[in-house]
Amino acid sequence: xxKLKLFGVQDDLKLxxxxxxVLRERYLLxxxxxxxxxxxxxxMERVARAIAQIDxxxxxxxxxxxxxxxxxxMALDFLPNSPTLMNxxxxxxxxxxxxxxxxxxxxxxxxxxxxxxxxxxxxxGGTGFSFSxxxxxxxxxxxxxxRASGPVSFMRIFDTATDVVKQGxxxxxxxxxxxxxxxxxxxxxxxxxxxxxxxxxxxxxVAITDQEMEAVRKNEKIPLTNxxxxxxxxxxxxxxxxxxxxxxxxxxxxxxxxxxxxxxxKHPLKTLGVIEATNPCGEVPLLPFESCNLGSINLAHMVNxxxxxxAKLGETVRIAVHFLDNVIDANYHPLPETERMAKANRxxxxxxxxxxxxLVKIGVPYYSQQALKxxxxxxxYIMLQARKTSLELASRRGxxxxxxxxxxxxxxxxxxxxxxxxxxxxxxxxxxxxxxSGIEPYFxxxxxxxxxxxxxxxxxxxxxxxxxxxxxxxxKDWERILAQGTLQGIEQIPQKVKDLFRxxxxxxxxxxxxxQAAFQKYVDNAVSKTINLPQNASxxxxxxxxxxxxxxxxxxITVFRQGSRSRQAIYPGLLS
Ligand code: CDP
Numbered sequence: 001x002x003k004l005k006l007f008g009v010q011d012d013l014k015l016x017x018x019x020x021x022v023l024r025e026r027y028l029l030x031x032x033x034x035x036x037x038x039x040x041x042x043x044m045e046r047v048a049r050a051i052a053q054i055d056x057x058x059x060x061x062x063x064x065x066x067x068x069x070x071x072x073x074m075a076l077d078f079l080p081n082s083p084t085l086m087n088x089x090x091x092x093x094x095x096x097x098x099x100x101x102x103x104x105x106x107x108x109x110x111x112x113x114x115x116x117x118x119x120x121x122x123x124x125g126g127t128g129f130s131f132s133x134x135x136x137x138x139x140x141x142x143x144x145x146x147r148a149s150g151p152v153s154f155m156r157i158f159d160t161a162t163d164v165v166k167q168g169x170x171x172x173x174x175x176x177x178x179x180x181x182x183x184x185x186x187x188x189x190x191x192x193x194x195x196x197x198x199x200x201x202x203x204x205x206v207a208i209t210d211q212e213m214e215a216v217r218k219n220e221k222i223p224l225t226n227x228x229x230x231x232x233x234x235x236x237x238x239x240x241x242x243x244x245x246x247x248x249x250x251x252x253x254x255x256x257x258x259x260x261x262x263x264x265x266k267h268p269l270k271t272l273g274v275i276e277a278t279n280p281c282g283e284v285p286l287l288p289f290e291s292c293n294l295g296s297i298n299l300a301h302m303v304n305x306x307x308x309x310x311a312k313l314g315e316t317v318r319i320a321v322h323f324l325d326n327v328i329d330a331n332y333h334p335l336p337e338t339e340r341m342a343k344a345n346r347x348x349x350x351x352x353x354x355x356x357x358x359l360v361k362i363g364v365p366y367y368s369q370q371a372l373k374x375x376x377x378x379x380x381y382i383m384l385q386a387r388k389t390s391l392e393l394a395s396r397r398g399x400x401x402x403x404x405x406x407x408x409x410x411x412x413x414x415x416x417x418x419x420x421x422x423x424x425x426x427x428x429x430x431x432x433x434x435x436x437s438g439i440e441p442y443f444x445x446x447x448x449x450x451x452x453x454x455x456x457x458x459x460x461x462x463x464x465x466x467x468x469x470x471x472x473x474x475x476k477d478w479e480r481i482l483a484q485g486t487l488q489g490i491e492q493i494p495q496k497v498k499d500l501f502r503x504x505x506x507x508x509x510x511x512x513x514x515x516q517a518a519f520q521k522y523v524d525n526a527v528s529k530t531i532n533l534p535q536n537a538s539x540x541x542x543x544x545x546x547x548x549x550x551x552x553x554x555x556x557i558t559v560f561r562q563g564s565r566s567r568q569a570i571y572p573g574l575l576s
Pocket of ligand 1: 080124172282424
């Protein structure tokens with residue numbers, strides 16, 4: 001009833017009220033007065049049609065794909081990243097979520113990158129940058145005889161421009177700012193966000209090499225080097241810098257680290273250059289001007305009778321890879337360079353959401369060895385099925401143009417796409433699908449979530465009610481569960497159920513890293529995961545997590561200690 005009122009149109013999608021609200025505010029096409037001119041079903045039809053249409057350009061029948069795409073989207077079994085849902089089928093529609101832009105050490109190049117960022121944000125994409133090539137603060141500027149401002153000052157301009165140019169008017173622009181561990185301005189960079197009020201449109205990450213991690217472990221000195229001329233600026237203790245990184249991450253959640261050697265070791269296109277940056281949330285390392293379009297399979301829907309439905313999962317992967325490959329051709333790029341790169345490498349990032357839901361449905365606690373085994377099993381299966389589909393596509397449509405320059409060539413795997421998998425945060429599309437986000441454990445069993453500037457969503461775990469139905473809980477117990485957002489301290493509830501619904505802060509951080517590593521093992525790009533720490537976590541705990549992430553071959557790491565930011569995106573429980 002409420003749904004119909006909210007929307008005014010009958011629809012046959014199984015959407016939650018929150019999903020409808022999010023769709024209505026940001027996704028559905030609107031007229032000039034701002035009223036939606038399509039229903040959620042019509043949105044899915046628009047997207048399915050625009051993407052299926054690409055088949056015709058390969059001499060394939062788009063009608064079959066249209067039906068498959070529509071069925072999968074309508075069932076909420078798979079959703080592409082937000083820009084595809086918002087813009088597919090619209091004139092000039094930009095469909096990819098992630099871009100990386102290069103920044104060279106000249107005013108000309110910096111402001112060129114700034115302009116390109118604005119164009120990408122306007123189109124709905126997010127941008128990642130390495131600022132490592134910029135000369136340090138105080139260095140000589142030969143043309144004027146003056147002194148350089150350094151990377152952090154220039155980042156401020158990018159941050160301000162992001163404020164001004166909203167992403168297609170639909171969401172805040174997102175950036176990743178990266179600086180190398182051995183840049184002379186590294187300490188200023190690490191602490192730049194500490195003051196607050198600045199750089200709110202940036203995630204910060206330090207790019208650290210294996211050698212530097214080794215120097216941290218052995219308590220050795222490393223040279224900070226001026227990227228302009230390669231001259232050593234000064235020598236510092238690696239462990240001291242690392243300490244400042246961890247302290248800052250402990251107190252504010254930033255910076256994260258990216259393990260740049262692991263990223264480049266695993267990159268299938270090494271011959272094209274060195275990767276220096278990732279997209280805003282870290283799940284896609286990219287070469288300059290590369291972009292990536294993402295999509296996520298809803299694992300909550302891949303369960304049948306308490307078992308993982310591998311047949312359905314395999315079929316969904318096939319449809320999703322076909323869909324995402326088509327998106328590359330359906331996309332209108334804001335820049336000719338990004339279009340050229342996207343079509344030369346054809347990178348896509350298929351991932352998952354609803355992992356925590358799947359575990360509940362098959363009765364396996366998130367915090368268990370079995371969950372790690374299942375994570376690997378599922379992701380390996382997705383990877384293999386994705387490759388199979390990409391091979392099939394290549395046999396009909398050809399390999400990606402840079403195939404012979406890739407490691408796939410030496411492995412004799414003629415793929416259509418240089419990368420296939422990536423695990424995104426699914427911040428918005430998991431709300432639309434009504435599942436848990438990405439591979440995260442439940443943050444809380446009830447929570448207030450803030451989306452956009454001032455929309456408050458109240459959510460209660462939909463699977464919980466089903467489990468507690470038979471227990472005849474008192475009103476007081478229910479109220480307590482809703483208020484605290486966990487099952488802790490409720491005697492009526494058996495330990496088995498409590499284990500199944502353990503929330504992020506009740507799961508040891510080291511274990512959360514292992515979950516990230518388990519998925520990373522079978523992911524071509526990277527994995528977005530926030531390692532949640534309780535408020536009383538120590539600095540040592542943070543360090544342990546960073547080391548463990550490096551040792552277990554994660555490509556990056558982000559921590560978040562409860563209460564460490566004045567304004568969080570999600571608050572557990574319904575208590576104010
Ligand atoms: O759920 P949705 O498709 O909206 O996005 P996500 O999975 O939370 O984020 C995927 C990627 O979209 C991020 O890594 C960014 O590259 C991009 N993004 C963005 O550009 N702006 C935002 N406000 C959120 C995400």
